[in-house]
Amino acid sequence: MSHPLDPASTFDRYIVGPENRVAAGAALRAAESPGRSYNPLIISGRPGVGKTHLLMAIGQRAHVLDPELLIHYETGESFVDRLTTSLASGSLEAFREAA
Numbered sequence: 538m539s540h541p542l543d544p545a546s547t548f549d550r551y552i553v554g555p556e557n558r559v560a561a562g563a564a565l566r567a568a569e570s571p572g573r574s575y576n577p578l579i580i581s582g583r584p585g586v587g588k589t590h591l592l593m594a595i596g597q598r599a600h601v602l603d604p605e606l607l608i609h610y611e612t613g614e615s616f617v618d619r620l621t622t623s624l625a626s627g628s629l630e631a632f633r634e635a636a
Contacts, residue, residue: 539609542600546593557587564591568598571606 548568553561560582566574578595580588596608623632 539611540615542593542596542608542610544597546590547597548594551587551590551594557582560591564595565598568595569602571599571603 548561548565551561560580563575563578564580567576567578580591582588592610596610599606600608619632619635623629
């Protein structure tokens with residue numbers, strides 16, 4: 538299940554500091570060359586440090602650069618629910634094909 542991107546979560550509105558400079562730079566490179574730079578890109582950290590904002594900003598920037606690009610954003614909880622349901626029902630192939 539895809540969720541809409543928050544239009545306010547852009548790179549321009551993300552506050553970069555010494556502790557998140559590397560993550561912000563990697564996210565920007567991933568957005569500007571999807572599937573090529575930092576593939577996969579893993580963002581982790583404690584609650585409230587801007588992980589979701591960075592993920593939304595990646596989607597926003599990638600879509601601006603390539604409007605034909607399909608952006609799929611899904612919460613971790615939703616992803617795990619879909620995966621476990623697919624595993625339990627033996628429909629892993631359908632899970633792989635769903636976006």
